[in-house]
Amino acid sequence: MDKQELAAFLRSRRERITPAEVGLPAGPRRRTPGLRREEAAQLAFISAEYYTRLEQARGPRPSREVLAGLARALRLSDVERDHLHHLAGAPPGPPPGPSREVRQSILDLLRRLPQAAAFVTSATYEVIAWNDLAAALMEDFSALSRRDRNLVRRVFLGPHPHGRRLYGVAGDDTFARTAAKDLRATAARYPDDPEVAGLVSELLAGSEEFTRLWESHDVSTQRTLRKTFQHPLVGPVTVNCDALDITDLDQRVVIYTATPGSPSEEALRLLSVIGTQRMDVTG
Incomplete structure (x- = not known):
């Protein structure tokens, strides 16, 4: 598991997603580009504390279920999903289901x-x-x-x-x-x-x-x-x-x-x- 690269990758993917893309209000006081950490955690169905530790390169190796939640929450492409798995030290298996993401x-x-x-x-x-x-x-x-x-x-x-x-x-x-x-x-x-x-x-x-x-x-x-x-x-x-x-x-x-x-x-x-x-x- 490459904790530093995983943390940087998660942060970069989170910051590229606008709140509107996932049905969240932008709000007048938003300073963070993209989603907040707690918002990404909520969409991935994990705790905000655990997600924060991953982005700070302090978290333990995430399970495949957590990785699937992160890939869904951060709207990763199939290539990005595979990259996430490799960074987490859990090489990806076959796709979980037919892709619905149209290029x-x-x-x-x-x-x-x-x-x-x-x-x-x-x-x-x-x-x-x-x-x-x-x-x-x-x-x-x-x-x-x-x-x-x-x-x-x-x-x-x-x-x-x-x-x-x-x-x-x-x-x-x-x-x-x-x-x-x-x-x-x-x-x-x-x-x-x-x-x-x-x-x-x-x-x-x-x-x-x-x-x-x-x-x-x-x-x-x-x-x-x-x-x-x-x-x-x-x-x-x-x-x-x-x-x-x-x-x-x-x-x-x-x-x-x-x-x-x-x-x-x-x-x-x-x-x-x-x-x-x-x-x-x-x-």
Whole structure:
């Protein structure tokens, strides 16, 4: 354990976080850049005295549970989390669960694709970032809870408005098979993550189709390169589907584009204007 380097690293990470980022008031008398020590300790669920001793290079070696709390409280990236573990003399093990932190360059990419519907999914098929056109084509994800933004839960357990399983996508059975296979591989990569285990248990309990696919033990997948959405406002929209893997974060960027000059391209242009407003609702 390198107490001096650990102390300096914790201090530098704490000072870069603004109170507003973690939902705390700045207050008129705040002299400390970033968070106060007691605030960081509270967010990490440890005592302020213990955290202070760590920053003063006087504390004992923190446990893995404490390190996990510090990484969460200080909003460390995966690389920073690993560095924290090495400084504490506890080399990191496998990631505790699928990452939900989307790199800023990926968020910028989504915004720079105004003519494409693009979004990012975690290893469990949770939609964790999206652009405006993706929300207009599929659903206003900002209005949903984390639970309801999970596409594998959506396809197997619903809701299925108007009898459509997944935004009216033709070939949703193919997506269901692919998702089940992907989730089995994800469960193997994160065997100790309670969210992954809980999702699998919920799907096994609620869907005979998922249970059948799960028990096949298949992990190979075949991606669909074209999809047709049955949109309630603009009708059918056929798109090319490209998926880009972000290997270090175990995430995927999905990009839907229409063939230039096609009716679907015109439909996407119209959706970019309409946005997520419900023009089919009167009154």
